[in-house]
Amino acid sequence: MLHHDFRRFLNALDTLNPAQIEDAQMKIRDLRRKTEAISEIEARTNRDHKCPFCGDDRRQKWGRTRTKVQRYRCSGCQKTYSGRTGSAIGRIHRPDLFMVALRDMLGTSAPKSVRKLSRQLGLNKYTIWRWRMLVFSIIGDGGTTRFSGIVEADETYQRESRKGSREWVRHFADPKKVAPPPRPRWEDYTTQGLKMMPGLSRWQLPILTVADRGGARLFQRLPNRKSATLKRAMKPLVPGDAVLCSDGADGYKKVAATGGIEHFVVGSKPGTRVAAGCYHIQNVNSLHARYGEFIKPFRGPATKNLNGYIRWLEVRLAGVRPADVIRAS
Structure with a gap:
């Protein structure tokens, strides 16, 4: 828009009625949203000049896409691409x-x-x-997190969920050919008066939580509650010169004994939550509370997507933009 046309547009704003002002605000908000999205996409292209097809870094501007993103033409393979290609x-x-x-x-x-x-x-x-x-x-996967100093570890649990599964539908459609799934539906526990299994069961999925005093933290879903599984998960996380704080689970004791790691066992009852003044697992307990607050609105995500939700929480806690x-x- 030319400068004098823009000035004429600004002067015309004084003549708008409230409804027209509201429409103009919505239009400007939509345009700003599109402009910001385009800027983020083009920043990705400006960071990496290479062609996504042949890797050549020679290029020239070649118009814009339907969504107004800058398009380029590779001087090597002659193909066109934008910041979203590939x-x-x-x-x-x-x-x-x-x-x-x-x-x-x-x-x-x-x-x-x-x-x-x-x-x-x-x-x-x-x-x-x-x-x-x-x-x-x-x-995706956040990779290997490095811990040092005082390392706290504990598990929280997420109830198993089969949202989106068709197993019960298939069983009801043809009960003679399709066997019933291994557990009742969660709604059957209330509608049919079934008794819940007391305490932790195989339908409660363990999520290992590890944190140190330097701010490093990790959530990792474990396939089961066996001590060998816990030991396998903890062994690469805790260095030999660290101090491990945990509850009295056998997996933590075996990791400490095998690696020669100083180990402090803390309890959940008052008076046993802190050992020797500074050894506790309050940081991971805080992470458990944040996990519970984060996951509650989703009403129990499907177990097949649980790793994605765990990684989503890690990214939010890390402040990724x-x-x-x-x-x-």
Whole structure:
């Protein structure tokens, strides 16, 4: 827009009525959202100049895409590409709304439910769900976390969930050919008066939580509650010169004994929660509380997606920005 046309546009704002002002604000908000999304995508291209097809770093501008993102033409293979080509977000038709969903996932406030966010953005709830699964694939595995000094370890538990599973549907459709699943549905415990198994059972999935006083932390889902499994998971995490603080589980004792690690056992009753003045597991207990607060609104995520939710919490606690996720895609 030319300068004098822009000045004429600003002067015309004084003549707008309240309804027109509201419409103008919505339009400007949408344009700002699209502009910010385009900037994040183009920043990814500016960071890596290489062609995603042949790796040549020679290129020239070649118009813009349908979503107004700068397109380039490779001087080597002559193919065109943009900042989204070859990335996990390459086939998203509304990158501006995807950025809104990503900011909701990684923001400081609690993330909205899929249904609430879909209503806010005017999208289908399954679109928001697919975007979240896409983000799970981008953030992936956080790699090996290094711990030192006083290392605290404990487990929390998540109830097993088979959301989306068709096993009971298949059984009811053909009970003669399809055997019933190994456990009742959770709703059957209330509707049919079944008794819950007391204490921890094999339907409670253990999640190992490790933290040190330097701020390093880790959530790791374990396949079972066996001491050998716990020992296998803890062995590469605790260095030989560290001090391990945990409860009295056999897995922790075996790790300490095998590696010659100083080990302090703390209890859950008053008077036993702190050993020798500074050895406790209050940091991991705090992480358990944050995990419970984070996972509660999802009403028990499907077990097959639990690792994604755990990694999502780790990314939120680490303060990862949406721009970092876009660059990693």
